Amino acid sequence: MNPQLAKDTNVLIVDDQVLAKGYMKYSLEELGFSKITYVDKAQLALNKIRHEHFDLIVCSYNLKKDQDGYFLYEQLKHNNELPPSTAFIFVSADTTSDLVHSIVELQPDDFLAKPFTVNDLDKRLTRVLSRKKALRAVYRYMEKQQHAKALTEVENFLAEPKNSEFFPLALKTKGELMLACKQYQQAKEFYLAILNVQPFTWAQLGLVTAYLHLDDDDAAEKLVLRLAFKPDSQLAAYDLLSALQIKQHDFDAALECVVMATEISPRNIRRHKTAMDLSRITHDYETQFEAAKKIVKFAKNSIHDLPENYLNVARAGIDFAMTADDSETDKLIKQANEYVKQFKAAFPKAELHDQMKVINARLLYLQDEKENAKALLEQLDNHNWETESMEALLDKAKAFHELGFYEQSNDIIEHIEQRCKQDEQEGSLFLHYVQKEKVERSAIKQTPRELNNAAVGYYEHGDLDKALKTFRQAYTVMPKNPAIALNLLQSIATMAKEQEMPDNARQTIHNCIHTLENSPLTEEQVERYHKVRNYIEQQQASLP
Structure with missing residues (x-):
């Protein structure tokens, strides 16, 4: 360690283990560091960082006293409170796959596994601090959001042969700055x-980003699919691939990608929120429910720990219960109520009375207590929509629709849509979902369960036209439900047998088969499915 570099470095140590803190103090002093501050809580670290500049932060990943190191670092990055010139290093005795993936995804300057020697620490700190010092002028412009000046500075840096030791980092920074300056063709x-010189992973990921901005989707897809099979780029590749699929409105594929990424690195709240938005668009109620529960689980003791997280689980559970079989409904109602209890325990002072009335009204509706549900909705304050969250308004719109107040429901959805546009969320997944809900709820008045029951009734009474139309509506809002898919497929087969193959049936048949092939089926459903499919295939083969 360069003695002057160590002497000039202002260090913050964040660790709540006495022995670990003592060993770190001994190690740093052995290397010549003298300006060292110690804290044992994330909140204390935040306060220090907000009032003092640190050149180096060494943080335990596994803080126990309040929020952990993961969320401290994420909060610093989210609020732009961690300057690029500050080195951030995680230390942890835990090296499990989940933790390593989480740390790699956060991209700190380094990760040091415990136990480590003074010599290990010397090598890591020398490398990290030397890099920060070399590119300090570039980082100063970046801290001020002056990306064009930072880009000029890094180009000057690369023109000096004496800086060759740091050229890989400088080149990576140059690419990031070109993208930040929206110089996509140049990037x-x-x-x-x-890449003609060396296949750096960062250069390949940067190239994918440039392709996406230049609308060269084919080139982006080919490259990102290769990167998805490499451990060091897998998570970033999944994010880029899902971004491409969202851009192309292939929401089912995007959801599959995001869910795979959440399994690899489960602590990323942003990704769980994306999974929740995508599952709503695709009407995958089970995945929506699971994503909402994971947000609550992993957001605890972080900036993401909010009352609405718990209410969103209850709302997702109700959405799921609306489409589930009777045998599942009671269990889902109990789970929704459990998260309401958790919300009240975690946030006893939260005043969300109207939101609770809406949730309770929907729960009453599920239990066939429609009049009591309506009475709760009549108690709502419907004059202050601007002050309500869009999630709360959306839930209110659903409650009104379920209880037959279609005009009020539509007015709320219109309001949500306008707010999304005013908030410059034109391309957001939430806006896409709201617009889809607006169209579907305008065309389909009945709830999923009512649709299926009505369609079965039409089918049993031989009214195939109405049965087919109603099963199609039920499948629109429950495309993952194998019972609905099988009923719709059987209606198409019966109509083809007694009358003729209905119009536009080919795509519907394909979609139903996809649902059934990817769902667990009972023995009775398997037998029905094979009979219906064989008949439809014979009919299609006979068509000119």
């Missing part, structure tokens, strides 16, 4: 030139 050419 593409830059990354291609880098």
